[in-house]
Amino acid sequence: MQKSELKKFSLCEWITQYFLPNFYSNLNTNGYNNMFEFLNEFDQSPHNMSFFLTENCPSKLNISVIDDLAEDLQSNLKLCYKIESNLFYFEWILSLFEPLFYCLLTLFLLPSLVVFMLYASSFFLYITQHWSKLKNAYNAHDIWQASFKSISVFWETTSAIWHGHEIIGLENIPDTGPGLLVYYHAAMPIDYYYVHSKIILYKNRRMKVVADRFLFKVPGLASLLEAFEVTPGSLETCVNLLKKGSILSISPGGVREALFSDHNYEIIWGSRCGFAKVAQEAKAPIIPMFTENSREALRSLPFFRKFFRYIYEKTRLPLVPIYGVFPVKLRTYIGEPIPYDESRTPEELKQLVIVLFLFNLNTLKTVWF
Numbered sequence: 001m002q003k004s005e006l007k008k009f010s011l012c013e014w015i016t017q018y019f020l021p022n023f024y025s026n027l028n029t030n031g032y033n034n035m036f037e038f039l040n041e042f043d044q045s046p047h048n049m050s051f052f053l054t055e056n057c058p059s060k061l062n063i064s065v066i067d068d069l070a071e072d073l074q075s076n077l078k079l080c081y082k083i084e085s086n087l088f089y090f091e092w093i094l095s096l097f098e099p100l101f102y103c104l105l106t107l108f109l110l111p112s113l114v115v116f117m118l119y120a121s122s123f124f125l126y127i128t129q130h131w132s133k134l135k136n137a138y139n140a141h142d143i144w145q146a147s148f149k150s151i152s153v154f155w156e157t158t159s160a161i162w163h164g165h166e167i168i169g170l171e172n173i174p175d176t177g178p179g180l181l182v183y184y185h186a187a188m189p190i191d192y193y194y195v196h197s198k199i200i201l202y203k204n205r206r207m208k209v210v211a212d213r214f215l216f217k218v219p220g221l222a223s224l225l226e227a228f229e230v231t232p233g234s235l236e237t238c239v240n241l242l243k244k245g246s247i248l249s250i251s252p253g254g255v256r257e258a259l260f261s262d263h264n265y266e267i268i269w270g271s272r273c274g275f276a277k278v279a280q281e282a283k284a285p286i287i288p289m290f291t292e293n294s295r296e297a298l299r300s301l302p303f304f305r306k307f308f309r310y311i312y313e314k315t316r317l318p319l320v321p322i323y324g325v326f327p328v329k330l331r332t333y334i335g336e337p338i339p340y341d342e343s344r345t346p347e348e349l350k351q352l353v354i355v356l357f358l359f360n361l362n363t364l365k366t367v368w369f
Contacts, residue, residue, distance in 0.1 A: 110325035111298060114190055117158070121151050122224035148206065148227070152197035159194035162327050163297065167195060169334035172287055173203050178242040179337060180279045181207065182353055183289040184265065185251035185258045187298040187322050191291035192249070195332055196228070199247070208241050210250040214316060235278060242282035250275050252350075259320040260309055262302070263295050267354060276346035276353070285337035286349070288356050292331045298324040 128147035159165035173179065183192060199205055210233030216225065224230075231237055233250065241248050251257065252275050257268040279286050301308075301321045308320045335356060344352070 104323075107323040108321060111188060111322045114188055114298075114325060117155075118224060119220055121154070122221050124151060125223045125227045148200055152200040155193050155197040156201060159197070159330070162325075163194070163330040165191070165194045165330045165332070167198055167332045167334060169336075170198065170202065172334045172336055173199055173205070173247065174285075174337070175203065175205070176245065178245050178282060178284040179247045179287050180242065180275060180282075180284050181247060181249040181287045181289055181334075182275055183249065183251050184267070184291070184294070184357065185253045185255075185261075186291065186294035187258050187261075187300045187324070189251070189258070189294075190298065190325075191294045191330055191332055192251075194330070195289065195291075195334075196249075205247055207247040207249050210238060210248065212255045214255070214318065235274060235281075238278040239282045242278065242284040248278075248284075250278075255316075255318050256312070259300050259312065259318055260305060261295070261300075263299075265295060267357060269350070269354070273346045273350040276349040279340070280342075280344070280346055280349065283340045283342075285339050286353060287337045288335040288353055290333050290335075290357060292333070293328045294330065296328045297326055297330060298322055 125147055128143055173181075183189075183195075196207055196209075199207060206229070209228055209230045211225075211230045213232050215221070215230070216232065231241075238248055238250075252269045252272045253261065253267060256270075257266075261268055275286075278284075299322070301323070305320075311317060311319055338349070338352065338356075341349075
């Protein structure tokens with residue numbers, strides 16, 4: 001790199017102004033625009049620099065002091081060149097990777113948009129919940145129910161614009177009576193938000209939701225969780241909800257499946273068969289649901305999986321970064337209900353649901369690879 005390509009070094013300018021103000025003020029008189037030009041000219045001639053300093057310093061300094069000062073300035077010049085060269089190279093590296101940086105930043109920020117939408121929904125419901133207390137005084141309609149419809153329209157509009165979302169098999173959701181909707185948990189279950197909204201709008205039914213306990217510790221979502229009747233889902237609570245004729249939705253894989261499944265849609269249910277026990281005890285049908293491309297829309301970070309898995313198993317903290325919200329086509333398949341059969345054990349029912357998820361293309365019509 002040529003010295004002429006380097007920018008002037010501001011630190012050297014500052015030192016000179018502070019310690020040698022008169023000398024610095026004489027630079028322009030002697031034809032130098034800045035300290036860098038001066039040092040650059042005398043780079044190869046320390047004797048000339050000593051002479052220049054002797055002539056321009058206001059007080060008569062000892063010759064040895066002048067020589068030492070000239071030598072120090074020479075050293076500073078070399079340091080300037082090294083620092084400026086490194087800074088120039090660093091600036092070039094930044095400019096080279098700047099587009100990639102902004103691309104990655106966007107990918108990791110988009111999931112926060114979904115979180116923002118959840119908080120916006122919660123805020124809206126919180127406001128209407130308190131506003132509805134005045135409905136009798138103003139002889140208003142059911143504002144609380146209207147708020148559900150408004151939120152559902154909001155999410156359905158988002159699904160149509162961003163993902164072109166559609167449901168195949170919506171008729172398999174019963175108009176009345178109980179049903180246990182079992183679904184695959186994507187990195188972020190945005191597909192479930194879309195399905196829930198459509199069921200409210202087109203089936204006029206509100207589903208109950210079983211969610212991980214950590215969700216109830218997240219501040220700011222209380223109104224949303226209360227409005228959509230989200231429950232941690234004990235066995236007894238779920239059975240009672242189904243016996244009352246509710247539609248209950250659950251993802252057996254939960255957060256573990258969301259964080260540690262992959263683009264092959266690995267089902268991570270382990271030994272869990274609580275949902276099957278609930279369905280058998282409540283004598284309710286199981287309705288399988290899967291969304292094509294749900295893992296392509298949002299992804300969990302594929303690196304350091306063993307480390308994050310270890311942390312999760314020990315603390316239950318979902319620390320795996322999620323990125324994406326890519327505008328891919330989402331198509332949800334809702335399979336035909338699996339009717340109650342008292343001869344089946346919960347384990348057998350669980351295996352049947354897994355088989356339907358993986359192999360029964362006539363039921364789910366999913367493309368896995």
